[in-house]
Amino acid sequence: MSDIALATVDLSKSFGALNATRAVNFALPVGARHALIGPNGAGKTTLINLLTGLLAPSAGRVLLAGQDVTRLRPDLRVKRGLTRTFQINTLFPELTALEAVTLAVCERIGVAGDWRRPVQKYRDAVAEAHDILSSLNMAQWCEQRTRQLAYGRQRMLEIALALATRPKVLLLDEPAAGVPSGESEELFQVISALPGDIAILFIEHDMHLVFRFASRIIVMVSGQILLEGTPAEIAADRRVREVYLGNAAIRHG
Amino acid sequence: MAETKAANPAVRPLFATQARWRPQEIAFWLLPIVAYVLFPDYLALARDVAIAALFALSLDLILGYAGLVSLGHAAFYGLGAYSAGLLAKAGWGEPFSGLLVAGAVAGILGLATSFLIVRVQHLALIMITMGVGFLLHEAANRAAFITGGDDGLQGVAIWPLFGKFTFDLYGRVAFIYALVVLFLVFLVARRLIHSPFGLSLRGIRENLVRMPAIGAPVQRRLQTAYTIAAVMAGIAGGLQAQTTQFVSLEVLSFERSADVLIMLVLGGTGRLYGGLIGAAVFIVARDQLSDMNPFYWYFWMGLLLVLVVLFARGGIIGGAERIWTLLRHRIGGRT
Numbered sequence: 368m369s370d371i372a373l374a375t376v377d378l379s380k381s382f383g384a385l386n387a388t389r390a391v392n393f394a395l396p397v398g399a400r401h402a403l404i405g406p407n408g409a410g411k412t413t414l415i416n417l418l419t420g421l422l423a424p425s426a427g428r429v430l431l432a433g434q435d436v437t438r439l440r441p442d443l444r445v446k447r448g449l450t451r452t453f454q455i456n457t458l459f460p461e462l463t464a465l466e467a468v469t470l471a472v473c474e475r476i477g478v479a480g481d482w483r484r485p486v487q488k489y490r491d492a493v494a495e496a497h498d499i500l501s502s503l504n505m506a507q508w509c510e511q512r513t514r515q516l517a518y519g520r521q522r523m524l525e526i527a528l529a530l531a532t533r534p535k536v537l538l539l540d541e542p543a544a545g546v547p548s549g550e551s552e553e554l555f556q557v558i559s560a561l562p563g564d565i566a567i568l569f570i571e572h573d574m575h576l577v578f579r580f581a582s583r584i585i586v587m588v589s590g591q592i593l594l595e596g597t598p599a600e601i602a603a604d605r606r607v608r609e610v611y612l613g614n615a616a617i618r619h620g
Numbered sequence: 621m622a623e624t625k626a627a628n629p630a631v632r633p634l635f636a637t638q639a640r641w642r643p644q645e646i647a648f649w650l651l652p653i654v655a656y657v658l659f660p661d662y663l664a665l666a667r668d669v670a671i672a673a674l675f676a677l678s679l680d681l682i683l684g685y686a687g688l689v690s691l692g693h694a695a696f697y698g699l700g701a702y703s704a705g706l707l708a709k710a711g712w713g714e715p716f717s718g719l720l721v722a723g724a725v726a727g728i729l730g731l732a733t734s735f736l737i738v739r740v741q742h743l744a745l746i747m748i749t750m751g752v753g754f755l756l757h758e759a760a761n762r763a764a765f766i767t768g769g770d771d772g773l774q775g776v777a778i779w780p781l782f783g784k785f786t787f788d789l790y791g792r793v794a795f796i797y798a799l800v801v802l803f804l805v806f807l808v809a810r811r812l813i814h815s816p817f818g819l820s821l822r823g824i825r826e827n828l829v830r831m832p833a834i835g836a837p838v839q840r841r842l843q844t845a846y847t848i849a850a851v852m853a854g855i856a857g858g859l860q861a862q863t864t865q866f867v868s869l870e871v872l873s874f875e876r877s878a879d880v881l882i883m884l885v886l887g888g889t890g891r892l893y894g895g896l897i898g899a900a901v902f903i904v905a906r907d908q909l910s911d912m913n914p915f916y917w918y919f920w921m922g923l924l925l926v927l928v929v930l931f932a933r934g935g936i937i938g939g940a941e942r943i944w945t946l947l948r949h950r951i952g953g954r955t
Contacts, residue, residue, distance in 0.1 A: 445835035482817035487635035
């Protein structure tokens, strides 16, 4: 099982009578480039919240590198290499981009509890944060407060924060949501160029991006996995066409 | 990519300049020395300012930096005051060790209540901090055989500083003592907010929900901050007990919790100096205005508070910063 980075076993979540997630089983191999698609309300974000620990499942287990993390706190899952980005920007408005990423690096290397030494004493942490921002073409904005950054830059900062945790598994929750189509290409290039050893689960509505990015696609409908397969298989499947893709998207298969 | 290489050297000074002492700061700390020389008749007032400034600084740590609103911060101030007072009354009047005891006792209460604090937010947080404040106030009232109840704690005898400098009638020693303690605690607070821990607190203030997603143990961070703030508030309370050689129930009152919040908001939250400036404005205004009419002065304080919150976001410091940038742009535009 060591080649499986993240897996679920019969993962379920119900809110009262609503079964938001029903016995979901899937596995994300090390270095995977998988996409998770499904219509609105299919339970994709609920699944992400279950995986990262924001929600506690009603039943089932979450396995990270073969270890059961179902009861682990969200921050401790991050420490073990399971990181996510958010569909809606959830950043630190008054921190500069560099401060935010430096903070994430400090948390990872375990020095963020140090209150005796100034931040700049941790030169390596600051330098690493700057390198991450540079690699995302953000260097020239790193001293800007987050709230002053353009929306597309903020989406980039989301990814920078995730990278600062050095993830083994990265869950990208609609990274291009709300980004104008001209800028989404740059974002896509960044995501495509992420290190190959990170297992990525890519949740996205834009089928252009999904079919270009993913080697396998998981289709979720009504809290269940309807189908998993290669992009070609997914595009050819009639059920998928009916519930989700529509004719427009099939052309890109 | 050439531009990124060029930007790199500029990065390290960014964090470095944050922690460097600025000229305004040095000028600020010269003010109390000027006050000592120019207003020798107001040393008791200046001492009150220093003590209130320390108390407000402790609140800034949790409110301004970590975003925890408290309406019961006097619990720690009062507990520190009674600890220092009772210790002196029991026969140990050495000032510095008395302050350490005051800080430690308040810190223990801070740590104990921090387990409640981190579980709630917003209104519930305000209610819990206020509730703890009421509990302590009433407990001190009931335990009159220890605290003296309404009559206050009398017979607090403080030994001379270093066994040499007796607390004099003019309040010179008391003022210098309070000022030095304020400065020392300020140095710790200043160091703390420029540390990774301080950055982490700002992260919590800016986005509590995001913090676990970058691997931050939010509860532990908040508990540490709350405990440190309680220690500082306890030291402030201890200072008051020692320098006035008396403790009244008022140190635990709701009004004291509210006043320190007003001072901090007035001066500007999350700016380190906000509490200090706010305390000075508040205490001096109270002194001057209540001389005119002892009951009427809160009217002016209310007006000032409304104006500051409406028109000077970031308090007096925030407003001053904006005026400064405006002026600089004007001047810069002309030349």
